[in-house]
Amino acid sequence: MLKKIPLRIMWRDKAHFIGIILLVFLASFAYAIFSILITNIDTNYKNFVKNYNQEDFHFTTFFPIDIETLEKKYNVSIEEKFTWDYEFGDKIIRFFNITEKVNKPLILEGKLPQIGEIAIDPNFANSNRLEIGDEIEILGKNFKISGFVSLPDYIYITRNENDMLPDPLRFGIGIMNLEDMRNFLRSIAYRYYMVKGNISDFDSFKAEVNSKYNLLSLQEKDENFRIIVTEMKMESARPMAYVISFTVMLISSILLFIVLRRLINSMHAEIGTLYALGYNKREIVNTYIMFPIFIWLLGAIPGGATGYILSDPFTKFYVSFISVPVVEKFFPLNDLFIAIFIPALFMIPSGYMAIRSLLRRSVVEIIRGESEKGFKSKFRMKFLDRLPFKRRIMIKQGLLHPSREIVLIIGVAFATLIIMYGVVAKTALSYLVEDTFQNIFKYNYLYIFNYYEKENKYPNSEPFNMLSFYIKGTKAKVVIYGIEKNSKMIILKDKKGNRIELEGLVIAQSLADKFNLKEGDYLNIVNKIDGREYNIKVKKIADLYVGNSGYMTLDEFNNTFNMEKNSFIGIYSMNKLDIPKENIVSTLSKEDIIKSFRDSAQSVDQMLQVMYMLSFFLAFIIIYVLSALVITENRKSLGIFKILGYKDKELSSMFLGFNNFSFILGFLLGIPLFNTLITYIMNQALKDVDFSFKLQPTIRDILFSFSYLFLAFLLSRYLGRRRIRAVSPNIILKEQWE
Amino acid sequence: MFIEIKNLWKSYQVGSFKIDALKDISMNLDKGKFYVVLGPSGSGKTTLLNILGGIDRADSGKVIVDGEDLSSLDSMALTIYRRKKLGFIFQFYNLVSSLTVLENVLSTKYLSEDGLDPKEVLEVVGMWEHRDKFPFELSGGEQQRVAIARAVVKNPSIILCDEPTGALDFENAKRVLKLLEDINKKYGTTIILATHNTAIAKMSHKIIRLRSGELVEFADNPSPIPAEEVAW
Ligand SMILES: Nc1ncnc2c1ncn2[C@@H]1O[C@H](COP(=O)(O)OP(=O)(O)O)[C@@H](O)[C@H]1O
Numbered sequence: 025m026l027k028k029i030p031l032r033i034m035w036r037d038k039a040h041f042i043g044i045i046l047l048v049f050l051a052s053f054a055y056a057i058f059s060i061l062i063t064n065i066d067t068n069y070k071n072f073v074k075n076y077n078q079e080d081f082h083f084t085t086f087f088p089i090d091i092e093t094l095e096k097k098y099n100v101s102i103e104e105k106f107t108w109d110y111e112f113g114d115k116i117i118r119f120f121n122i123t124e125k126v127n128k129p130l131i132l133e134g135k136l137p138q139i140g141e142i143a144i145d146p147n148f149a150n151s152n153r154l155e156i157g158d159e160i161e162i163l164g165k166n167f168k169i170s171g172f173v174s175l176p177d178y179i180y181i182t183r184n185e186n187d188m189l190p191d192p193l194r195f196g197i198g199i200m201n202l203e204d205m206r207n208f209l210r211s212i213a214y215r216y217y218m219v220k221g222n223i224s225d226f227d228s229f230k231a232e233v234n235s236k237y238n239l240l241s242l243q244e245k246d247e248n249f250r251i252i253v254t255e256m257k258m259e260s261a262r263p264m265a266y267v268i269s270f271t272v273m274l275i276s277s278i279l280l281f282i283v284l285r286r287l288i289n290s291m292h293a294e295i296g297t298l299y300a301l302g303y304n305k306r307e308i309v310n311t312y313i314m315f316p317i318f319i320w321l322l323g324a325i326p327g328g329a330t331g332y333i334l335s336d337p338f339t340k341f342y343v344s345f346i347s348v349p350v351v352e353k354f355f356p357l358n359d360l361f362i363a364i365f366i367p368a369l370f371m372i373p374s375g376y377m378a379i380r381s382l383l384r385r386s387v388v389e390i391i392r393g394e395s396e397k398g399f400k401s402k403f404r405m406k407f408l409d410r411l412p413f414k415r416r417i418m419i420k421q422g423l424l425h426p427s428r429e430i431v432l433i434i435g436v437a438f439a440t441l442i443i444m445y446g447v448v449a450k451t452a453l454s455y456l457v458e459d460t461f462q463n464i465f466k467y468n469y470l471y472i473f474n475y476y477e478k479e480n481k482y483p484n485s486e487p488f489n490m491l492s493f494y495i496k497g498t499k500a501k502v503v504i505y506g507i508e509k510n511s512k513m514i515i516l517k518d519k520k521g522n523r524i525e526l527e528g529l530v531i532a533q534s535l536a537d538k539f540n541l542k543e544g545d546y547l548n549i550v551n552k553i554d555g556r557e558y559n560i561k562v563k564k565i566a567d568l569y570v571g572n573s574g575y576m577t578l579d580e581f582n583n584t585f586n587m588e589k590n591s592f593i594g595i596y597s598m599n600k601l602d603i604p605k606e607n608i609v610s611t612l613s614k615e616d617i618i619k620s621f622r623d624s625a626q627s628v629d630q631m632l633q634v635m636y637m638l639s640f641f642l643a644f645i646i647i648y649v650l651s652a653l654v655i656t657e658n659r660k661s662l663g664i665f666k667i668l669g670y671k672d673k674e675l676s677s678m679f680l681g682f683n684n685f686s687f688i689l690g691f692l693l694g695i696p697l698f699n700t701l702i703t704y705i706m707n708q709a710l711k712d713v714d715f716s717f718k719l720q721p722t723i724r725d726i727l728f729s730f731s732y733l734f735l736a737f738l739l740s741r742y743l744g745r746r747r748i749r750a751v752s753p754n755i756i757l758k759e760q761w762e
Numbered sequence: 763m764f765i766e767i768k769n770l771w772k773s774y775q776v777g778s779f780k781i782d783a784l785k786d787i788s789m790n791l792d793k794g795k796f797y798v799v800l801g802p803s804g805s806g807k808t809t810l811l812n813i814l815g816g817i818d819r820a821d822s823g824k825v826i827v828d829g830e831d832l833s834s835l836d837s838m839a840l841t842i843y844r845r846k847k848l849g850f851i852f853q854f855y856n857l858v859s860s861l862t863v864l865e866n867v868l869s870t871k872y873l874s875e876d877g878l879d880p881k882e883v884l885e886v887v888g889m890w891e892h893r894d895k896f897p898f899e900l901s902g903g904e905q906q907r908v909a910i911a912r913a914v915v916k917n918p919s920i921i922l923c924d925e926p927t928g929a930l931d932f933e934n935a936k937r938v939l940k941l942l943e944d945i946n947k948k949y950g951t952t953i954i955l956a957t958h959n960t961a962i963a964k965m966s967h968k969i970i971r972l973r974s975g976e977l978v979e980f981a982d983n984p985s986p987i988p989a990e991e992v993a994w
């Protein structure tokens with residue numbers, strides 16, 4: 025007989041329980057979908073790295089090396105790889121020969137190319153509508169596409185080493201047999217050595233290679249953007265996934281506790297009657313513990329199942345963003361199991377705690393009922409007496425139930441965190457495009473030469489020099505540029521927007537933020553090629569948020585780093601220049617960069633929509649459930665007030681008005697919370713990476729987030745007011761009939 | 763005419779039954795008088811008071827209070843009507859449990875522009891010393907006195923009392939009646955008191971007797987007795 029109670033009451037008080045069930049659903053869903061995603065990507069990535077022998081580093085030398093001797097001496101595998109850029113129109117396919125020891129190609133679809141065949145990366149193929157079996161003509165020779173390929177050292181397929189985003193429409197990679205490749209290799213051919221294995225004395229390895237073969241460049245795996253971006257993205261997705269699902273669970277369990285305790289208090293008389301009828305405590309607890317169990321089952325099972333089902337398309341979507349070749353699909357049952365069972369760990373104890381208060385009371389006490397006692401002297405709150413009546417009741421209402429206001433505050437703070445994350449990322453991206461690339465980087469093209477030049481013969485252009493370093497004691501890469509003193513191509517400004525007079529070292533704000541550098545601090549850097557150390561004073565910090573970069577005048581640069589006066593490695597230009605191909609290493613067009621940023625803004629948009637929904641939903645449900653609770657428990661008072669002649673509007677501001685404060689407080693707390701999380705992600709997850717973004721919320725971001733969440737607040741307030749309107753004075757009148 | 767009721771009908775549908783709670787009631791009430799609506803349980807007293815109070819609506823007929831035709835008012839206008847003109851006193855007091863005595867009184871004081879001084883009113887009902895207590899800390903009689911103070915403080919032109927003594931013992935009941943009598947005299951408030959207790963009718967200026975929803979007597983009481991002398 026008692027068994028029917030919980031479901032009936034849940035049905036009666038739908039507004040409270042459906043909200044909590046939805047939250048549990050959300051928590052399970054989020055956990056399932058994220059953890060399955062992460063397991064899939066993680067496992068596939070690890071398998072890929074392991075089975076296809078991802079390199080530990082690669083290097084280039086002036087003279088060919090003796091592979092076998094080095095392999096034996098340092099106990100590693102080394103393989104030579106050639107590369108060649110096939111340019112057609114505005115597109116490039118970067119071809120490599122097929123390797124067998126290190127960075128082996130993974131054929132995702134189709135076959136390894138035979139002679140006369142090629143395999144290309146699927147993103148490029150997709151964007152350019154190329155299919156397996158298609159033929160393409162390469163410099164007069166026809167090649168058949170035999171399959172789609174993925175390379176362990178080109179997971180994140182960018183054209184230049186430091187490009188932040190791939191551009192699959194115009195840049196792709198491919199493989200072909202060395203025999204075929206030989207036809208195309210000319211002076212621009214590029215050969216490098218890929219190494220797999222750990223070298224204990226890395227410095228002596230470098231020294232040996234340098235002295236014997238003249239080491240030109242060396243890149244370790246964890247500073248290789250094309251490899252590390254994926255790991256980095258995975259690392260930053262993980263805390264987000266766990267934080268979201270655990271916080272949602274925590275919030276829903278507190279909410280359940282509040283609702284259930286309220287419910288049990290309001291049912292004391294009935295429960296007392298059950299005692300009187302001869303039921304014992306155990307039976308009663310067993311009845312009421314069904315509330316959390318039902319909530320858990322109704323929320324977690326559909327939530328987990330939905331997450332499980334949607335994890336496949338979600339993984340597909342995410343993979344295109346993170347670019348890990350997913351060869352094998354995993355449906356990890358243990359992730360699903362955790363997604364379904366974790367909420368029980370939150371809900372059942374919280375439910376039990378709400379019931380426990382019953383167990384501690386004597387039967388007589390329970391029967392006597394509880395609804396009105398508890399207004400002890402502290403609830404008189406005489407200090408509020410001076411306020412006008414309405415405001416006084418409103419504040420009292422809030423102070424009477426601090427735990428509810430706390431949940432509301434936490435919930436709103438968390439919703440703020442989520443939405444800010446999305447909004448700020450979006451702003452950061454468009455700031456980069458609209459501001460940085462328009463107002464700081466004025467050049468339209470950038471060319472990097474093969475050799476140092478001394479005389480700039482191109483009009484409308486400026487020479488620059490650059491060197492890569494890492495910050496001593498870290499793996500963080502810093503690029504320092506030497507530019508003209510009054511450059512027209514790079515306009516560095518300080519925080520106030522005034523142009524910085526270039527003198528000494530000026531570093532980007534993003535670099536300063538990451539390593540906590542202030543003007544006047546010293547930057548201790550090590551040249552990546554020759555290992556020389558420099559200790560340079562930071563003169564100024566520029567309002568620039570791209571990369572870990574620093575700027576000096578060209579003269580000072582050459583002087584500081586012992587380079588010949590006036591020498592430079594590249595030029596910034598306003599116009600497209602006609603420089604012989606064999607003279608340049610790389611070209612960069614600003615328009616292309618901006619375009620690829622705009623494209624990728626679309627995938628950010630999709631993430632953003634998820635965040636919008638999530639934060640709205642969260643804020644709305646919490647406020648709504650708590651308002652519904654207040655209205656239900658004050659039904660009688662509301663009825664009396666209505667008879668006395670109070671308007672719905674007045675009642676809503678008296679009974680729900682305190683939520684305004686809590687909402688605003690929650691929002692205000694959300695901002696530092698967001699900043700903390702971002703600092704954490706920036707400093708921990710992205711610590712060793714040359715990657716920076718301006719992720720400080722702007723006033724506009726804050727206003728937007730506020731207005732958006734305020735909409736959720738207004739909606740719940742509107743529904744709350746409707747519930748107040750629905751309260752009829754009849755509750756009071758009924759008693760008068762008898 | 764202060765209150766004009768004409769051919770008032772009201773029925774309730776209970777399942778497949780239709781109960782006529784009020785049948786063709788017509789009467790005119792004057793300002794400042796003390797009326798007692800008398801009748802056994804189920805005779806329609808509460809229904810009548812609820813319609814007069816703008817909480818319930820008539821099926822047909824006219825109810826005009828102080829120039830306002832209640833049937834023409836929407837629910838917002840009825841709220842304003844209650845707030846401006848009426849005080850309510852119920853059998854079960856219906857104080858707001860989370861508010862103290864003083865706050866309960868302030869809750870209606872807030873609604874009127876020219877209300878009385880809460881302190882004065884609480885002193886009249888003898889509850890000023892208890893102003894910081896919560897309703898659950900008070901006896902039934904005390905709670906009803908607070909309810910009276912709450913009704914009176916906004917100085918309404920009409921106070922509707924539905925079985926105000928129904929849950930009280932004799933002594934407390936008499937005290938409540940005395941207060942109502944005093945208020946009627948002191949402030950000229952029209953009081954309409956519903957009860958099944960015939961003894962109380964003796965203190966009224968006019969008796970409205972209902973039986974099964976019909977008005978069976980509407981007669982002046984030539985010699986109302988003071989509340990102190992009411993006995994049962
Ligand atoms: N809301 C209602 N729904 C159904 N029947 C009602 C309702 N209110 C009153 N009644 C019925 O109308 C009749 C008159 O009731 P009421 O006015 O409460 O009488 P009294 O107050 O004199 O006891 C009774 O038969 C009662 O059962």
Ligand SMILES: [Mg+2]
Nearest residue numbers: 760761807808
């Ligand atoms: Mg009645």
